[in-house]
Amino acid sequence: xxxxxTLLSTLRERDVRLWVDEDxxxxxxxxxxxxxxxxxxxxxxxxxxxxxxxxxxxxxxSPSTLVPLKPxxxxxxxxxxSGHGGDIFQLVTLARHLDKEQPMFGVQPxxxxxxxxxxxxxxxxxxxxxxxxxxxxxGPYLIAGHCAGGTIAFEVAHQLTAAGQxxxxxxxxxxxxxxxxxxxxxxxxxxxxxxxxxxxGSWTARKAHIMKELRNHRQSQQVRAGLGSAVQAELAAIQxxxxxxxxxxxxxxxxFYAGQIDLFLTSDEWHQAVKWRAVAATTRKHNLxxxxxxxxLAEPHVQLLAASLRCRLNEEFGQV
Numbered sequence: 533x534x535x536x537x538t539l540l541s542t543l544r545e546r547d548v549r550l551w552v553d554e555d556x557x558x559x560x561x562x563x564x565x566x567x568x569x570x571x572x573x574x575x576x577x578x579x580x581x582x583x584x585x586x587x588x589x590x591x592x593x594s595p596s597t598l599v600p601l602k603p604x605x606x607x608x609x610x611x612x613x614s615g616h617g618g619d620i621f622q623l624v625t626l627a628r629h630l631d632k633e634q635p636m637f638g639v640q641p642x643x644x645x646x647x648x649x650x651x652x653x654x655x656x657x658x659x660x661x662x663x664x665x666x667x668x669x670x671g672p673y674l675i676a677g678h679c680a681g682g683t684i685a686f687e688v689a690h691q692l693t694a695a696g697q698x699x700x701x702x703x704x705x706x707x708x709x710x711x712x713x714x715x716x717x718x719x720x721x722x723x724x725x726x727x728x729x730x731x732x733g734s735w736t737a738r739k740a741h742i743m744k745e746l747r748n749h750r751q752s753q754q755v756r757a758g759l760g761s762a763v764q765a766e767l768a769a770i771q772x773x774x775x776x777x778x779x780x781x782x783x784x785x786x787x788f789y790a791g792q793i794d795l796f797l798t799s800d801e802w803h804q805a806v807k808w809r810a811v812a813a814t815t816r817k818h819n820l821x822x823x824x825x826x827x828x829l830a831e832p833h834v835q836l837l838a839a840s841l842r843c844r845l846n847e848e849f850g851q852v
Contacts, residue, residue, distance in 0.1 A: 539573060539574065539577060539581070540581065540584065542570075543561075543565075543570075543574075546561070546562070546565040546566075547561070547562050547565060548560070548561040548562075548565050548566065549561070550581065550585060551585065552582050552585050552586060555582070557578050557581060557582055557585075559574075586667075597639065597640055597642075597663050598637055598638075598639060598640075598663050598664075598666075598667060599620050599621070599637060599638040599639070599640060600635075600637055601620070601621075601623055601624050601627040601636045601637060601638050602624075602627035602628060602630065602634070602635055602636045603635055603637070604632075604635060605631070605632065605633040605634050605635040606633045607631070607633050607634050607635065607845075607849060608635075608668070608672070608673075608674055608700070609634075609635035609636060609637050609667075609668065609674065610630075610634065610635070610636045610637070610674040610675075610676050610701070610703075611637055611638075611639055611660075611664045611667075611668075611673065611674065611675055611676070612636060612637070612638045612639070612675075612676045612677065612678070612681070612685075613638075613639050613656075613657075613660050613675070613676070613677045613681045613684045613685045613688060614638060614639060614640050614641055614681050614684075615677070615678055615679040615680040615681035615684075615777075619770070620638030620639070620640050621638070622678070622829055623636070623638060623678060623829065625829060625831065625834050626705075626829060626834050626837060626838055626841075629834060629835055629837075629838030629839075630838055630841065630842060630845075631842055631845065631846075634842075634845060637667070639660040639663050639664060641656055641659065641660070641773060641777065642659060643769060643772060643773040643776070644766075644769055644770060644773055645769065646765065646769045649772055649773045649776040649777065650776070650777075650780070651776055651779070651780055652780050652783075652784075653683060653684055653687045653780045653781060653784040654687060654691075655780075656684050656687070656777065656780065657684055657687035657688045657690070657691050658691065660684065660688055661688055661691055661692060664688075670697065671692065671697040671698040671699060671700070672697075672698040672699060672700035673692060673697065673698070673699050673700065673701075674699075674700055674701040674703075674845075674848075675688055675689055675692075675699060675701065675702050675703070676701070676702075676703040676704075676705060677703070677704055677705065677707055678705040678706055678707065678828075678829065679705075679706060679707060679708070680707075680708075680713060680777060680778065680781050681707070682704035682705065682706075682707020682708070682805075683707065683710050683713075683781045683784055683786075684777075684781075685702065685703075685704065685707075686702070686704070686786060686789065686793070686808075686811075687784070687786075689702045689789060689791060690787065690789060693789075693790065693791065699791055700848050701794060701844070701845070701848060702789075702791060702792065702793050702794065703794045703796060703841065703844070704793055704794070704795050704796065704805065704808060705796045705828065705837065705841075706796065706797070706798070706803070706805070706825040706826075706828040706829075707795075707803075707805055707808075708803035708804060708805055708825075709803070709804050709805060709807035709808060710781050710782070710784045710785075710786065711804075711807070712803055712804055713778055713781045713782050714782055786808075786811040787811070788811055788812070788813075789811060789812045789813065790813045791812065791813060791814070792812065792813065792814040792815065792816060793808050793809075793812045793814070793815045793816070794815075794816050794818060794844055795808060795815055795816065795817050795818065796818045796820065796828075796837060796840060796841065797817060797818065797819055797820065797825070798819075798820045798821065798822070798823055798824060798825050798827075798828060799819070799820075799821070799822045799823070800823070800824045800825045800826075802825075803825055805825075818840045818841075818844065820833070820836050820837060820840060821833070821836060
């Protein structure tokens with residue numbers, strides 16, 4: 533028997549038009565386009581067809597906000613909220629390594645188009661929930677956040693549960709506790725990162741590290757100087773979203789969450805992600821191998837992350 537997506541494709545080929553009017557599925561078809569078997573199949577798949585049509589309308593009306601990182605699949609989608617730079621595309625590789633039936637969508641914040649960015653985590657969460665619920669009106673929801681996006685995902689979970697919705701997953705992926713975004717902590721992290729590059733290996737290796745840092749700095753300046761005004765404006769918008777969201781995360785104070793947080797961590801303890809345990813009823817650590825959390829989404833490490841997330845999702849869907 534054909535799946536729902538194939539059914540819709542077949543109906544389009546027959547010039548059958550389907551649309552949703554409130555909760556009712558409407559149909560307009562040429563004479564003879566719908567045989568008895570197809571009518572019965574369409575009736576049996578009504579709920580799925582309505583859901584797919586609504587999802588298509590949401591994607592069509594807000595392409596810059598809800599990003600289909602991996603739109604195909606029959607499972608409930610993961611909604612990944614963006615981090616401080618608003619760049620949700622860094623999760624594309626992770627999405628591709630998930631189960632073939634696992635959709636994943638990213639939610640981007642306002643401001644990337646030059647509009648005013650939102651200035652608090654609560655506002656960001658409300659905006660992202662609005663986009664999520666236009667696509668999926670009711671839970672249970674699968675919510676994920678990476679880096680600073682973990683803080684926003686945490687607040688999304690708070691607001692969804694306060695609205696009477698259920699979460700099947702709150703995944704914080706390499707997400708430092710909000711206090712780690714304080715300026716003093718960020719400065720220490722920068723010093724630590726630089727010192728790590730100088731502390732190991734021969735003098736030749738340490739010299740190479742210094743030269744690499746200098747080259748990166750010079751190349752960044754040269755690239756910026758050669759960009760057109762439109763691209764420079766786009767970069768300026770991204771930087772504005774980045775700095776505004778970081779300021780929001782710095783001032784955020786997590787309240788107790790009565791659900792479970794799934795922490796996807798490496799052995800890198802600098803980010804102090806384990807502090808999330810103090811603000812949740814239950815936390816579950818998914819320990820990955822000995823590499824830095826900054827490398828979590830890079831190949832080949834992202835494959836380990838995807839495997840761990842797949843196992844967690846298989847448990848949720850009863851496919852252990």
